[in-house]
Amino acid sequence: MMRAWVSPMLLVVSGSVVATELISGGNPIAATVLLLLFLLLAGLTSPLIFPRSIGVLEAQRRSAVDGRPIVFWRPGCTYCLRLRIRLGRSARHVHWVDIWRDPAGAAVVRSANDGNETVPTLVIAGRPHVNPDPEWVREQLCPPV
CATH class of the missing domain: 3.40.30.10 (Glutaredoxin)
Known part of the structure; x- marks a missing residue:
């Protein structure tokens, strides 16, 4: 069961890291867009769909x-x-x-x-x-x- 969630969780963590870097660089709009994109990809690759x-x-x-x-x-x-x-x-x-x-x-x-x-x-x-x-x-x- 856990193996099914590895890819979605990696996408969420990666998106969070990228968004944090963009926010600290002064670009909150790009951070929000990229985080939403990573969350969408995580949802699509998860068993939830x-x-x-x-x-x-x-x-x-x-x-x-x-x-x-x-x-x-x-x-x-x-x-x-x-x-x-x-x-x-x-x-x-x-x-x-x-x-x-x-x-x-x-x-x-x-x-x-x-x-x-x-x-x-x-x-x-x-x-x-x-x-x-x-x-x-x-x-x-x-x-x-």
Whole structure:
């Protein structure tokens, strides 16, 4: 769990240091802008932007019942962030498994990716799709009628 917060916390600390230097140099406006930018980046790389993660066994059980796909992700992954943002509200129609919090989830990803922990890995109907196009994923969630 702590590993997921290392990058966001480093961004907050770095932003604070840069802002302090700018304030002591007499430039509070630039300090404020840069601090806000660092805080935004910290928020985007944190687990907060993703729906609540569940374990792989629970995700597989739920997926078998409701047919929703499972997305294996990890904090700090820009491709995972891209998928999450591009899905928008549709992201809640997917079961999210954080492979850093669930070793069994990481094992599923490695088995689907020749031993690599490549994320995002989406599993629909038992078939893995590595780093899928967000538009394609959205089509899978809401097929045209």
